[in-house]
Each structure stands twice: as C-alpha cells, then as structure tokens.
Amino acid sequence: MKGKRMKYLGLALCCMTAALAMQGCGNSADQKVEIEIVQYKPEAAIYFETVEEEFNATHDDIQLKISSPNDAMTILRTRFIREDYPDIIGIGGDINYSYFVDAGILADVSEYKGLQTINPGYLDIAEALELVPTDGSYIVPYVANAAGVLYNRDLFAEHGWQIPETWQEMVTLCEEIKGEGILPFYFGFKDTWTCLAPWNAMAVELSPSDTTKQVNRGETSFTKEYKELSEKYLQLLPYGPDDPFAYGYNDACTAFARGEAAMYPIGSYATPQILSVNPDLNIDSFVMPASDDKDGRTLNSGIDLGFCVTADCKNKEAAYEVLDFLLADENLQKYIDAQNAVPCKTGDFKLSSMLDGMLSFIEAGNMTDYQDHYYPSEMAVDAQLQTFLLQKDVNAFLSKFDTDWQRYNRDIIRMVQEYEKEHGNEKE
Numbered sequence: 001m002k003g004k005r006m007k008y009l010g011l012a013l014c015c016m017t018a019a020l021a022m023q024g025c026g027n028s029a030d031q032k033v034e035i036e037i038v039q040y041k042p043e044a045a046i047y048f049e050t051v052e053e054e055f056n057a058t059h060d061d062i063q064l065k066i067s068s069p070n071d072a073m074t075i076l077r078t079r080f081i082r083e084d085y086p087d088i089i090g091i092g093g094d095i096n097y098s099y100f101v102d103a104g105i106l107a108d109v110s111e112y113k114g115l116q117t118i119n120p121g122y123l124d125i126a127e128a129l130e131l132v133p134t135d136g137s138y139i140v141p142y143v144a145n146a147a148g149v150l151y152n153r154d155l156f157a158e159h160g161w162q163i164p165e166t167w168q169e170m171v172t173l174c175e176e177i178k179g180e181g182i183l184p185f186y187f188g189f190k191d192t193w194t195c196l197a198p199w200n201a202m203a204v205e206l207s208p209s210d211t212t213k214q215v216n217r218g219e220t221s222f223t224k225e226y227k228e229l230s231e232k233y234l235q236l237l238p239y240g241p242d243d244p245f246a247y248g249y250n251d252a253c254t255a256f257a258r259g260e261a262a263m264y265p266i267g268s269y270a271t272p273q274i275l276s277v278n279p280d281l282n283i284d285s286f287v288m289p290a291s292d293d294k295d296g297r298t299l300n301s302g303i304d305l306g307f308c309v310t311a312d313c314k315n316k317e318a319a320y321e322v323l324d325f326l327l328a329d330e331n332l333q334k335y336i337d338a339q340n341a342v343p344c345k346t347g348d349f350k351l352s353s354m355l356d357g358m359l360s361f362i363e364a365g366n367m368t369d370y371q372d373h374y375y376p377s378e379m380a381v382d383a384q385l386q387t388f389l390l391q392k393d394v395n396a397f398l399s400k401f402d403t404d405w406q407r408y409n410r411d412i413i414r415m416v417q418e419y420e421k422e423h424g425n426e427k428e
Contacts, residue, residue: 032063033318038079039090040072041305047338055325062318080105085312087319093139093303094373098129100308101138102415107309108136112320114327115140121365122303122344128210128369131412132419139306140323141344143335146285146301146358147201147267147370150274153282155182155262163357166292167232174239177262185236186261187244188252195385196372198236198265201288201300203229204368212374215405216416222405223398230394232290236265237389245390249273257281269304271340271354286357299361302369304341379408 039048045068055064069075073096076089085105091097100106109115115123115137122141155161159180164170174184188194203211206229214220240261241247247255250273256264257277264270271283287299307326309319325331332343336351342362343349351359361367375381384404388397406413 032061033315034063034065035088035315035318035322036086037064037066037088037090037307037322038072038076038086039066039068039305039307040076040092041090041339042068042070042072044068044305044335044339047335050334051326051331054331055322059321062321064322083312085310087310087313087315088322089308089310090142090305091139091308092373093126093129093141093306093369095129095376097126097139097306097308098131098374101129101134102131105310106138107311107313107316108138109140109309109316109320110137112137112140112323114320114323117327117345117347119344119346119362119365121301121367125303125367125369126306129373132416139303139308140327141303141306142326142332143303143305143339143341144301144344144367145267145269145304146299146342146355146362146367147197148265148285148288148300148358149201150256150264150266150270150283150285150354152256152259152262153284155259161262163286164289165294165297166289168292170289171235178239183241183261184239184263186247186252186255186264187237187240188247188249188266189244189386189389190246190248190251192380192382192386194249194252194266195389196370196382197267198288199229199233199385200370200372201265202232202290203371204298204300205288205290205293205296206232207371209368211371212405213416215402216409216413217420218417222401223395226398226401227394229290230388230397233389234392234394245386253277268340268342268352268355268358271352283354284357285354287361297361297366299358299367300370301342301358301362301367302373303344306344376408379404 048066048068052064052066055062073091079085118141122144123137126137126139126141161173161176164173177184207225208214211220211222211225214225215222237244252264252266253270253273254277255261257274265288268285274283275281287297289297307323309316313319327345329347329349332345333349335341336343336349340352340354342351342355355362372381384397384400
C-alpha cells in the first residue's frame with residue numbers, strides 16, 4: 001500500500017513539474033488573479049475604464065475587469081439566477097441592496113480596513129437599509145448625492161434674498177421672489193421620477209427616518225406619518241410653472257440654466273445637465289427646510305454608489321486590494337470631479353462649489369437617507385406622486401399608499417414580524 005502511495009506521489013510531482021515548465025513558457029498574465037466588477041452607473045463608464053487601465057498597469061498579480069452596462073441591475077439579477085457572480089458589484093444604497101443582503105448574495109466585509117475611513121453617517125445609512133438587523137457589513141459606501149434646493153446665486157445676491165432655514169421662511173421667500181415677477185421654482189413633473197426629489201427632501205424633516213420599518217412592524221401608518229408631508233408638497237405647486245406636468249427633467253434643467261426660475265428642488269446629480277446648457281451659471285444649494293424646527297434640520301443624502309464583495313468571490317484579499325485602489329484619495333477625487341459627487345470617505349476632498357450650502361451637514365455626518373430607497377419598484381411611488389399632485393387629494397393618496405404597501409411588501413412584512421416575534425424588544 002505504501003508503495004502505491006509513493007508511486008502516485010511521484011506521478012503527481014512529475015505532472016506538477018511539467019505543468020510549471022509549461023507555465024514558464026506561457027503568458028505570465030495567465031497566473032494573475034482576475035477580479036471582475038459590474039457597476040450600475042453607465043454615466044461613469046469612462047472613469048471606470050481609466051481605473052481598470054491604471055490598476056492593471058500597476059499590479060502584476062491581479063487583473064481587473066470592470067463593466068458598466070446600461071441595464072446593470074437586470075444583468076446582475078440574471079447572473080445571480082445562473083449563479084454566475086462577479087467578484088464585486090457597484091450599486092446604489094436602495095431596496096435592491098436590501099434584497100441582496102437578505103438573499104445572502106453579499107459577503108460580510110466587516111474586516112475590511114477601508115471601512116474605517118468612511119463617514120459614519122453613510123455607514124449608518126447602509127445599516128438602516130437592512131430589511132431586518134443583520135450582523136456584519138455588506139457595502140463599502142463610495143460616493144453619495146444630496147437633494148435639496150439648487151438656487152441661482154447671482155439672482156439671490158442681486159435681490160438680497162436670504163437662504164431659508166424654516167418652512168415659514170421658505171414660504172416667505174417664495175412670496176418675495178414671486179412679487180419680483182420671477183418664478184420661484186421650476187419643476188419637471190412630466191417625468192414621474194422627478195416628483196420624488198422634493199418629496200424625499202422634505203420627508204427627512206417631517207417623518208421618521210425609519211417610517212417604512214415602523215409600518216412593517218405594524219406600529220404606524222403612512223396616513224399618519226406622511227400627512228403633513230403631503231399637504232406641504234401641494235403648497236409648493238403655486239410657486240412653480242402654471243403646468244408643471246408639461247415639462248420633463250431636461251426641460252426643467254434647461255429653464256433653470258437660462259435663469260427662468262430662481263430655484264430648482266432637485267438633487268446634486270442635476271448640476272452637470274444644467275451646466276451643459278449654461279456653463280457660467282453660478283449655482284449653490286441649500287437643505288430643503290420643511291419644518292419650523294431649526295434644531296431638527298438634516299440633509300437628504302444617500303449612497304449613490306457603493307461596492308459589495310459577493311459571497312462567491314474566491315479571493316477577498318485581491319478584492320480588498322481593488323477597493324483600496326478605488327478609495328485612494330486621488331482616484332476618488334477624479335470621480336468626484338467627473339460626476340459632481342459627494343465622497344462617502346472622510347478626508348480633504350475638493351467638492352463642487354454648488355455643494356457649499358450643504359457642506360456643514362456633510363462634514364458633521366448629519367444626513368438622512370431618501371425615503372424612496374425603501375420603496376419597492378413595483379409600487380411605482382413616483383407615478384403615485386405624480387397622480388397625487390395632479391388630483392390634489394391627500395386622503396385618497398395616503399389611503400392608496402397604505403393599501404399598496406401591504407400588497408407589495410407582504411413577504412417583507414411577514415419576515416419583519418417573524419423577526420420581531422423571535423427577538424422581542426431587542427434593539428435593532
């Protein structure tokens with residue numbers, strides 16, 4: 001028996017020696033660990049092409065491949081069904097991330113040292129997205145965006161208008177602007193998704209950040225939590241164009257760029273589109289004031305892009321090395337410059353001047369996630385908001401919201417309630 005084992009061992013060693021000899025004659029690139037990233041922001045494809053090229057030029061042991069398809073989420077879901085997982089996925093902090101955590105698709109990256117450099121506010125936002133409390137960390141927040149009010153600095157300076165810090169100050173400002181014969185706001189509500197921007201920006205001050213989770217636990221209702229929010233949203237309409245539903249996002253960006261309105265309630269992501277029309281426009285922004293409580297003010301900001309290592313990744317150390325490269329200050333700054341983004345990493349980064357009015361909130365970590373990041377896409381809340389703004393029936397809108405929530409979240413509600421039953425009053 002011993003003789004047979006020695007014979008097999010000798011054969012194995014011969015095979016290994018031959019294989020090594022063949023490898024020595026082949027392309028050394030074949031020995032590299034390949035790390036594949038699929039990320040969901042096609043508008044940043046050029047940046048990621050540069051990252052791939054620079055990483056591969058400076059690393060002999062890892063081959064990085066990054067794809068930025070137009071419909072990344074559909075592609076990722078298809079690949080997950082086939083159990084064909086990339087090593088890293090780049091996604092936003094929304095309901096899709098929540099689903100992926102719950103499905104066990106993502107690896108726990110708690111030991112990744114780069115997490116220690118992330119603004120704690122964005123780590124809290126990531127944790128809050130979990131459908132039920134889950135041990136570990138599953139995303140490395142990369143960049144964020146912020147929603148509030150963009151405004152024309154030159155117009156404000158010319159007329160002496162002051163930045164509002166309360167809801168009453170906001171209404172008074174709109175009346176002042178309107179009195180000067182200038183349109184206070186431009187809206188692009190022909191595109192349903194734009195209806196979410198003012199909604200989210202006001203919701204962070206008018207409803208609990210965990211409203212959806214409270215509803216799932218049966219502790220409250222949207223009729224209760226969203227009533228003031230809905231009523232105040234309607235109060236904004238008279239300060240916009242006569243027919244805000246006749247104009248889409250591009251129309252609104254163009255009109256604001258041309259000085260046809262003093263303000264535009266939208267996210268920081270709109271700035272490149274606006275500046276493409278008028279590069280000389282002097283834009284700044286401020287946090288949307290939705291209540292009269294100055295102490296309760298918070299910035300509406302969420303994770304626009306984060307990186308998740310998949311549970312199927314065969315070499316986490318190589319994946320972490322890629323993440324280190326992406327998080328290097330000089331590389332992150334390039335993304336910030338290209339996409340007008342907010343870094344999730346703490347550090348001395350140069351942000352666009354249009355974020356000046358939000359900077360103190362960002363530096364303090366005083367931000368609250370978008371409510372719609374918890375909404376299932378099947379519920380089409382953006383379309384519901386557009387219908388509500390057209391019909392102006394608060395009670396009907398909220399009643400439908402509550403009914404549809406129960407319909408489209410049955411499985412999640414059941415899971416949450418089972419968790420609560422098992423864990424009792426344990427803190428989330």
